[in-house]
Amino acid sequence: MKLLALLLAACCAAVSVPAFADVLPPQAADAATRLRNNPNAYDRVDNFCNGKKKGDACTLPGNLFEGGGEGTCVNEINRSTYVLEMSCQRPGSVYIDRKLPDDGFVHDEGLCRQQAQEQAAAGGAPTVTRWNCKPLDPTPADRFCQGKEVGNACTVELRYQGQLSQAEGTCQQITERQGFYYQGRRTMTRDVIRCEPQRTVTRTFTPATWWQKLTQ
Known part of the structure; x- marks a missing residue:
């Protein structure tokens, strides 16, 4: 049994490095x-x-x-x-439940330009719209900045390790980014108004x- 355990341990050690390197x-x-x-x-x-x-x-x-x-x-x-x-x-x-919409991310400029060219070439005929190229209007705000303007004070509710607490911040316009893959790695962006801390750890x-x- 000892020999079997040693062999298993050696096998596990042998596969752990490639698995780590793969990522x-x-x-x-x-x-x-x-x-x-x-x-x-x-x-x-x-x-x-x-x-x-x-x-x-x-x-x-x-x-x-x-x-x-x-x-x-x-x-x-x-x-x-x-x-x-x-x-x-x-x-x-x-964890902060901001209750922002899931959509509104705009695809990158290259894909939007390609889509506009395809639509122009179609001469007004219906074409498949694969990419979102129009930002949300008005700019969506999280639930802590609803009815407020950029720069106004806000109070955020957060959860950490099962405990709820509140903290003070200001409403700021933030550009959120979301990665996706299409003919290589790309990034979608959208502007939102969120309650953010006035200072962060330096x-x-x-x-x-x-x-x-x-x-x-």
Whole structure:
């Protein structure tokens, strides 16, 4: 039985690395390899975890709405820069039921231009409308900014780890983005008015020092 258990463990270890690598772009291969070889590795660290180690407790300033709260120092691959970062991460996420409509996202300029050309070529005959190219009018507002103007004060209701609370903010016009795939990765956008925090957590990163690299 011991031999069987060891064989199973070895098999699991053998398949874990390719499975991890499959979800990362090729540019992140080096970072993925270094993280596999050293689970504590990082190239840069944020201002809330500087001087700490992976797994240490950390604190983000501000209330929950502003991104504040108690967290843990976590290292991971940044999917934009493909470097290893250690940063203070708050567990879970804040849920806000804004009651905004699901639609209204405008497809990218290239698809809209292509659709307009097809409609013009049809000479007014009915054509298939595949892409939404017209923004919602008026700009939709969430339930906390209904009847308010941009810049007005608002109070948002949020849920975090099963607890309801409220926080103050201001009504701001925000551009929301949603990814989709058609002949490559693309992005849809829409403007909405949402109750947003007046300030958010400011995170800055510094390169790991030689001592930090030595003790990782």
